[in-house]
Amino acid sequence: MRTTRLLVAVASAAILLTSTAATASAAGVHHYVALGDSYTSGPFIPIQRSDPLGCGRSTANYPSVVAAALHPAVFTDVSCAGADTGSMTGPQKVSFNGTNAPQLDALRLDTDLVTLGIGGNDFDLLGRLIETCPGLRAGAPTGNPCEQHFTVNGVDTVQMAITAIQPRIEAVLATIHQRSPGARVIVVGYPRIAPENGYCPDVLPFAEADYAWLNRVESDLNAALADAAADGAAEYVDTFGPSTGHDACARGGSAWINGRNQNIFAAAAYHPLQAGMAGVAAVVLKVLR
Helix, strand or coil, X not given: CHHHHXXXXXXXXXXXXXXXXHHHHHHCCCEEEEEECHHHHCCCCCCECCCXXXXXXXXXXXXXXXXXXXXXXXXXXXXXXXXXXXXXXXXXXXXXXXXXXCHHHHCCCCCCEEEEECCCCHHHHHHHHHHHHHHHHHHCCCCCHHHHHCEECCEEHHHHHHHHHHHHHHHHHHHHHHHCXXXXXXXXXXXXXXXXXCCCCCCCCCCHHHHHHHHHHHHHHHHHHHHHHHHCCCEEECCCCCCCCCCCCCCCCCCCECCCCCECCCECCCCECXXXXXXXXXXXXXXXX
């Protein structure tokens, strides 16, 4: 009888320990996959990975910082500069004759965390602004020549593009859930490029009234991402608000975003600095925890 009771007690303890271990394991992250464009990959931020080099994927980008804090069993970062929503399901050609595989191919049935930062390259949205706006400033330095340029017959073509981006994000989220049905999916918004107030034409050479327009464009894009997340059973993480005061014009080393001057040892022009990646990671981790 005593032997039977002892065996029952040992078995009960083993079951309890197994249950506790399973609970602890479930609380952690097994397989984390990071998807996204250059605002996720971090071109020129040291140290750059070479798989492929043309993706500008940094070991100090926000997914890497998040992974270092969460200690997932497996971390897969397939973010790539120049990626758009089409790069999620199709291969992407990059510089130096490289190819980044379809990013969603990194997903597995056991993937339990996905971060997604995408949308700004669809219709070359942000690229067109960065390429066009600085060149228009000289003709109307206090006006809004860039906003006028992208308004055709009274129609805001940038807003039209943003409206068309949202269903593309929703489609990506639907595919993520199909491939990794147990994953927690986080849609990460874009941090602030221009300040709320003031100007810094030496760093951000937009016409003065175009600063407010650039902020509206980013806000509208982020709103589209938030709405897509809500419709796509994902969580949206706002980095636009938390990056206030850390825009490209910020002084004293507090900027999260690089200005017009490309720095091959720090960050691409108009892209996050290492401090920006750390800042975004902190916002993401706050939500995850």
